[in-house]
Amino acid sequence: MEKKATWLVIHPSALLIAFILKQFLINSTNADVFLWPIPQSISWGIGPPIIISSNLNISSPRQMDLNRAVVYYRELILSEKWLPVQASANPTSLPSTEAATNYSLNLIQIKVEDISADLQYGVNESYSLIVPDQGGTATLETVTIWGAIRGLETFSQLIRVPSGKSEGESIIEHGVAIHDEPKFAHRGLLLDTSRNFYPVKDILRTIRALGHNKMNVFHWHITDSQSFPLSLASEPLLAAKGSYGERYIYSQKDVAKIVRYGRSFGVRIVPEIDTPGHTASWGVAYPEIVVCNNQFWVPPGVAWVDRFANEPGPGQLNPLNPKTYEVYKNVVDDLANMFPDTFFHAGGDEIKAGCWKNSTDIQKFLQENHTLDEALTRFINTTRSFLTSHNKTTVYWADVITSTVAKVDPSLLPPSSTILQNWDAGSEGTKSLVQKGYPVIASDVDWFYLDCGFGNWMTNNTNLDQDFNDDPGNTFNWAPQGRGAGTGGSWCAPYKSWSRIYDHDITANMTSEEAKLVIGAEVSLWGEQADGAVVDSRLWPRTAALGESMWSGNRDAEGRKRSGEANDRMNDWRFRLLGRGIAAEPLQPLWCLKNPHQCDFVQ
Numbered sequence: 098m099e100k101k102a103t104w105l106v107i108h109p110s111a112l113l114i115a116f117i118l119k120q121f122l123i124n125s126t127n128a129d130v131f132l133w134p135i136p137q138s139i140s141w142g143i144g145p146p147i148i149i150s151s152n153l154n155i156s157s158p159r160q161m162d163l164n165r166a167v168v169y170y171r172e173l174i175l176s177e178k179w180l181p182v183q184a185s186a187n188p189t190s191l192p193s194t195e196a197a198t199n200y201s202l203n204l205i206q207i208k209v210e211d212i213s214a215d216l217q218y219g220v221n222e223s224y225s226l227i228v229p230d231q232g233g234t235a236t237l238e239t240v241t242i243w244g245a246i247r248g249l250e251t252f253s254q255l256i257r258v259p260s261g262k263s264e265g266e267s268i269i270e271h272g273v274a275i276h277d278e279p280k281f282a283h284r285g286l287l288l289d290t291s292r293n294f295y296p297v298k299d300i301l302r303t304i305r306a307l308g309h310n311k312m313n314v315f316h317w318h319i320t321d322s323q324s325f326p327l328s329l330a331s332e333p334l335l336a337a338k339g340s341y342g343e344r345y346i347y348s349q350k351d352v353a354k355i356v357r358y359g360r361s362f363g364v365r366i367v368p369e370i371d372t373p374g375h376t377a378s379w380g381v382a383y384p385e386i387v388v389c390n391n392q393f394w395v396p397p398g399v400a401w402v403d404r405f406a407n408e409p410g411p412g413q414l415n416p417l418n419p420k421t422y423e424v425y426k427n428v429v430d431d432l433a434n435m436f437p438d439t440f441f442h443a444g445g446d447e448i449k450a451g452c453w454k455n456s457t458d459i460q461k462f463l464q465e466n467h468t469l470d471e472a473l474t475r476f477i478n479t480t481r482s483f484l485t486s487h488n489k490t491t492v493y494w495a496d497v498i499t500s501t502v503a504k505v506d507p508s509l510l511p512p513s514s515t516i517l518q519n520w521d522a523g524s525e526g527t528k529s530l531v532q533k534g535y536p537v538i539a540s541d542v543d544w545f546y547l548d549c550g551f552g553n554w555m556t557n558n559t560n561l562d563q564d565f566n567d568d569p570g571n572t573f574n575w576a577p578q579g580r581g582a583g584t585g586g587s588w589c590a591p592y593k594s595w596s597r598i599y600d601h602d603i604t605a606n607m608t609s610e611e612a613k614l615v616i617g618a619e620v621s622l623w624g625e626q627a628d629g630a631v632v633d634s635r636l637w638p639r640t641a642a643l644g645e646s647m648w649s650g651n652r653d654a655e656g657r658k659r660s661g662e663a664n665d666r667m668n669d670w671r672f673r674l675l676g677r678g679i680a681a682e683p684l685q686p687l688w689c690l691k692n693p694h695q696c697d698f699v700q
């Protein structure tokens with residue numbers, strides 16, 4: 098789990114190349130090239146532009162995932178014809194290709210040290226990309242094929258057409274030497290396919306967009322209380338009865354396709370089957386293993402604190418029924434075959450006491466002087482052994498050890514094979530978890546939740562009948578005691594803007610030893626108000642902000658926050674994503690992109 102959070106990159110070969118190129122530009126960006134995420138170390142030459150040969154060849158070792166990536170990137174490099182939308186703040190007079198010498202680039206030679214290293218947590222993603230001043234052959238040297246895929250992405254972003262031309266030959270402005278690797282090993286997105294359904298094509302496009310941002314984890318929150326959209330060989334009834342219907346089920350073939358597609362972009366697919374809470378959908382097939390299902394979420398006469406779930410659709414697995422474990426084990430055995438990743442997210446969040454106490458079994462258990470902590474412990478300890486028998490590293494929401502309703506004794510969750518994901522305790526929460534020795538994934542709601550700020554979705558709220566000025570302090574909120582009163586009813590408003598995501602330091606206030614345990618972060622798109630139709634604009638370009646902060650950080654070489662500098666690159670990247678078929682939302686009026694710094698805010 099050990100992972101250096103930050104390190105200085107002074108690469109001996111970078112200095113050598115810089116010497117060969119006779120100039121080491123301190124600026125890491127070239128005026129007319131906008132890279133995202135910005136590499137950790139880049140030095141440009143000063144020669145004339147190099148034309149990208151229309152017969153560009155990419156030679157690489159034979160490896161299926163890499164070969165798929167090569168086919169994809171070669172096509173992208175030759176067809177993209179990128180002309181930046183963002184105007185340069187420091188324009189250089191880019192020589193037209195006619196004026197240039199006949200330097201052209203014919204080959205990218207990929208050399209991989211170890212083609213057998215699998216796509217798993219912590220795999221080496223570093224790469225060195227060198228484009229000689231005179232063109233010819235570019236070399237991309239990496240430790241693993243996954244680093245080669247990162248390098249191909251960077252190469253694709255270096256290419257553009259000369260200003261004033263929208264077609265014809267693509268160029269790279271000068272020779273360049275790039276040495277790059279990520280700061281954090283885990284750079285992800287959580288997508289929830291239970292509340293609403295995302296067709297497979299939308300999931301594939303999302304994974305491709307993650308790859309473009311050098312992000313490497315698709316945390317697939319597959320099931321929840323609302324639907325069970327995954328078809329399983331040993332438990333076919335779960336999807337047959339618990340999904341929204343035949344059209345809303347992922348087949349085993351779909352999963353295989355998603356996993357394979359992820360590999361060609363270096364994106365791990367980490368499945369989450371959230372239990373024992375969030376499981377009403379299991380109860381359609383197996384009512385006997387789920388408690389408090391088929392009830393209204395806040396039954397009449399039941400106090401708010403005793404409600405059965407945090408949102409409509411209550412149901413929690415019964416930890417006292419042996420049948421629960423039979424079904425769970427079948428589910429895990431099937432998923433272990435479908436998902437090669439060593440991480441398995443087993444949920445564990447938001448147990449509601451009111452729900453479990455609605456079961457006569459559990460009422461009796463408590464009368465026998467047992468506790469809800471013991472009930473959860475029995476469930477987690479038993480189900481975890483099913484996962485560890487498949488050599489899985491178990492990931493849980495931090496609730497499993499921090500909840501005041503039901504928690505597990507941490508001694509049963511060894512940090513060597515357990516990762517905790519923090520969502521609701523802020524940076525201090527992440528810190529308290531690493532202080533207990535756990536590797537942690539940061540996904541703090543106040544910074545990283547992409548579903549916030551979209552208003553109320555509960556019905557029969559009489560506030561909805563009013564002509565409302567939504568000022569702070571009103572109670573137009575489906576959860577009056579919850580976060581965000583006066584926020585149009587969004588439980589976690591405000592909307593998290595790209596710069597809010599970008600500027601958040603997930604290791605703030607930690608010692609360097611503590612910081613090493615923070616393995617990375619995820620932004621989360623919960624699915625109550627999102628599906629395939631809007632997924633691109635919900636995710637992009639905000640998810641890209643996390644992509645860069647996790648890859649090369651959010652600070653410049655002097656340690657200052659750099660969202661100002663990042664803005665131009667981010668703007669151009671948004672348009673480039675559009676060109677690549679990702680319907681990312683605009684961040685500013687186009688006027689600001691055409692008039693650099695005219696939109697600056699001056700106090």
Ligand SMILES: *[C@@H]1O[C@H](CO)[C@@H](O)[C@H](O)[C@H]1NC(C)=O
Pocket residue numbers: 154155156204
């Ligand atoms: C690409 O380059 C490799 C290595 O130099 C060579 O073996 C191969 O024939 C080339 N392919 C094409 C289509 O030029």
Ligand SMILES: *[C@@H]1O[C@H](CO)[C@@H](O)[C@H](O)[C@H]1NC(C)=O
Pocket residue numbers: 219220221222223240278
């Ligand atoms: C990846 O490999 C490079 C080159 O050998 C090395 O400098 C770097 O420390 C490695 N990174 C990790 C995370 O192992």
Ligand SMILES: *[C@@H]1O[C@H](CO)[C@@H](O)[C@H](O)[C@H]1NC(C)=O
Pocket residue numbers: 392396397399454455456457
């Ligand atoms: C479960 O909750 C419902 C709604 O409050 C109630 O009518 C029922 O009696 C409860 N069942 C048990 C076993 O507590």
Ligand SMILES: *[C@@H]1O[C@H](CO)[C@@H](O)[C@H](O)[C@H]1NC(C)=O
Pocket residue numbers: 464465466
């Ligand atoms: C539960 O604890 C109470 C108080 O300590 C005791 O009176 C009772 O006998 C216990 N019940 C059982 C079933 O152990």
Ligand SMILES: *[C@@H]1O[C@H](CO)[C@@H](O)[C@H](O)[C@H]1NC(C)=O
Pocket residue numbers: 474475478479482509
């Ligand atoms: C946890 O499970 C293991 C078997 O996997 C068992 O040996 C141990 O007794 C259990 N501990 C508790 C507290 O249930």
Ligand SMILES: *[C@@H]1O[C@H](CO)[C@@H](O)[C@H](O)[C@H]1NC(C)=O
Pocket residue numbers: 486487488
């Ligand atoms: C788990 O890992 C051990 C040790 O590497 C290995 O012997 C065993 O076959 C693995 N089991 C599974 C199910 O992969």
Ligand SMILES: *[C@@H]1O[C@H](CO)[C@@H](O)[C@H](O)[C@H]1NC(C)=O
Pocket residue numbers: 524525602605606
């Ligand atoms: C760091 O600690 C200070 C002082 O306790 C606190 O004000 C600040 O909010 C913390 N920063 C983060 C990002 O949690």
Ligand SMILES: *[C@@H]1O[C@H](CO)[C@@H](O)[C@H](O)[C@H]1NC(C)=O
Pocket residue numbers: 557
């Ligand atoms: C929701 O509104 C309808 C129509 O006013 C009403 O009949 C129903 O009882 C309401 N439901 C609840 C749970 O309040």
